[in-house]
Amino acid sequence: MIDEVREPVLSQEYLVRFGRQSETVRCFGTEDANPQRGENVIVQTDRGERLATIMQKLPQPIFEETEANPQAILVRTASAEDMQRADELRQKADQEFGIWQERIDEWQVAVELVDLEWTHDGERLLLYVLNDRGPECTKLALMTAAKGLGIVEVVPLSSNGIAAQKKSGGGCGSGGCGH
Numbered sequence: 001m002i003d004e005v006r007e008p009v010l011s012q013e014y015l016v017r018f019g020r021q022s023e024t025v026r027c028f029g030t031e032d033a034n035p036q037r038g039e040n041v042i043v044q045t046d047r048g049e050r051l052a053t054i055m056q057k058l059p060q061p062i063f064e065e066t067e068a069n070p071q072a073i074l075v076r077t078a079s080a081e082d083m084q085r086a087d088e089l090r091q092k093a094d095q096e097f098g099i100w101q102e103r104i105d106e107w108q109v110a111v112e113l114v115d116l117e118w119t120h121d122g123e124r125l126l127l128y129v130l131n132d133r134g135p136e137c138t139k140l141a142l143m144t145a146a147k148g149l150g151i152v153e154v155v156p157l158s159s160n161g162i163a164a165q166k167k168s169g170g171g172c173g174s175g176g177c178g179h
Contacts, residue, residue, distance in 0.1 A: 016043055016072060018052035020117045021128055021157065027052065029074030040078035045071065047126065047153060048119035051078060051086045082120070089118040093125075100127060109140045114157055124151040131156045 014035070016027040027043050035041050035054045043052045052072070078086075093116045101113050111129040118125055127144075131137055137154045144152040 012074075013058040014074065015055040015058065016041065016052040016074075017055050018043065018045075018050040018072075019126075020115045021155070024055065025071035026058075027072040027074050033074050033077075035074070035077055040083065042075040042078055042082055042120060043072040044075050048124045049075065049121040051082065051120050086120065089120070089122065093117055103143075104140065107140070107143045109143065110136045111140055111154075111156075124153060125149075126153050126155050128155050128157055130158075132158065 011031045012029045012033060014027045014029065015024060017024045025045070027041075029035075035057075037054055037056060039054045041052050041054060043050055050072075097113070097116060100116060104111060104113055111131040113127060114130050115128040116125060117128070127140070129137065129140065133156050137156050141152070141154045144150075144154075
């Protein structure tokens, strides 16, 4: 008789903070994971793997098993290699900042580059720009795709942080542009 393979149940809920622009989201993990406040972890988000910090374990999980898209899933506690990788990716992003500013100027895109960040898996580059979710962000995403520069996501920022996505879907930063 073949044993049934079951997905682990995401029964623990945490608040985690990640990214250069300090996003705070709900994160779900299995019962055997028990990270403590301040501990670094690797989480899977809609943008890829990210290095995150546990802010708080929530006492009563509010995650429903029927919820289709949790904001983040706890993958593992960050290792020394993960921390070294994060430092290397930060240095890489710092070195590329000027190159991206030049590209934006050359392409005549009316956005201001604030920061950039590689996801922990190195698969996606996030360009944080001061702008709203509009045509200039879309233009930048389309230019990066047309130039074959890999998976680049334009993340617009406002004075309140990451600009909210419009309910209609699509557009810049929704995961649909720049790919």
